[in-house]
Every structure is written in C-alpha cells, then in structure tokens.
Amino acid sequence: MAEQRERRRNKKNREEQPSEWQERVIQIRRVTKVVKGGKKLSFRAVVVVGNERGQVGVGVGKANDVIGAVRKGVVDGKKHLIDVPLTNGLSVPHPMRGAGGGAAVLVMPAAPGTGVIAGGAVRTVLELAGVRNSLAKQLGSSNPLNNARATVDALRRMRTFEQVAQDRDIDVRRLFSK
Structure with missing residues (x-):
C-alpha cells in the first residue's frame, strides 16, 4: 500500500x-x-x-x-533531435542550403537585432533551435513537412569555426587573417 x-x-x-x-x-x-x-x-x-x-x-x-x-x-x-551550432549573436555560423523532398531552404546568418526573417515551417524550426538572427528563403516546394526537413538538413550540415580549423589543422585565428 x-x-x-x-x-x-x-x-x-x-x-x-x-x-x-x-x-x-x-x-x-x-x-x-x-x-x-x-x-x-x-x-x-x-x-x-x-x-x-x-x-x-x-x-x-x-x-x-x-x-x-x-x-x-x-x-x-x-x-530525431540534432545539435545546431550557434554564434555569440545567436545566429548561424555561415550560409547553408538544405534539401528535403522537393523543397530546398537557404539559411543565412544575420546581424544582431535582425530577428528571424523566414516564413512558415522554416521560421518555426529556426526559433525552436534557438536562432534569433537569421535570414532564410524557401526554394521549390511549399510543403511544410519538406520545408521543415530541409531546414533541419541545413542546420545539421553547419559547422563551427573551431570544427573547420580542426579539419584544416590550423589555428582558429588564422581563419580570419589575410
């Protein structure tokens, strides 16, 4: 009992x-x-x-x-959770194109204060991922499921500056020098 x-x-x-x-x-x-x-x-x-x-x-x-x-x-x-690399300004690190079904999505970084400029399912995915400043464009199909999957694909393929530097076997500061 x-x-x-x-x-x-x-x-x-x-x-x-x-x-x-x-x-x-x-x-x-x-x-x-x-x-x-x-x-x-x-x-x-x-x-x-x-x-x-x-x-x-x-x-x-x-x-x-x-x-x-x-x-x-x-x-x-x-x-089906993924980890999204975010910058200090709560944006994505670089532009990336993702595909899902007949839909393609282009996700680009934006300056702090811009907000999430995207439509439909893409906006929802970016907001729940924690992205606060980003530009995105739906290309191809307007199907919400395919657009959401394309956005997740774009976010999954993004890499941080540290990952790129490690892949190239160089220091992170050298990525930004001329």
Missing part, C-alpha cells in the same frame, strides 16, 4: 515539472485510407520540438484523433 502511494506521489511530481522542450504543431491533416468496408479516417500531425538552446527535431505522428497524432509527433521529433 505504501509503495503504491509513493509511486503515485513520484508520478505527480514528474508531471508538475516544467519541460525544457517546446513543441509547435506545423500542420494537421485529415487523411483517409480506402479499406474493404469503406474509408478509414485518421489525422497526421507535423510537429517541431526544440529547447531554444541549440537542439531541434521534426516529427510526424499519425493517429485516429488529433491529440494522439500530436503526441506521437512529439515523440518522433525527440527521436
């Missing part, structure tokens, strides 16, 4: 702790599957999960109700 009370108390404490992860739903779609008895309705949710400190992921969930689809999307997004 005492064990059950302790378990309930621990469960209650876990639920009260605020999560460091933020979730934003990009898209909810009603999808149908034709089966022998007719059409089967379900919902697909595209969710972006991030901690605004350099980690972000995009997930997709499908269920018979919207809440279940969003919940599955959050779990999927946490499985």
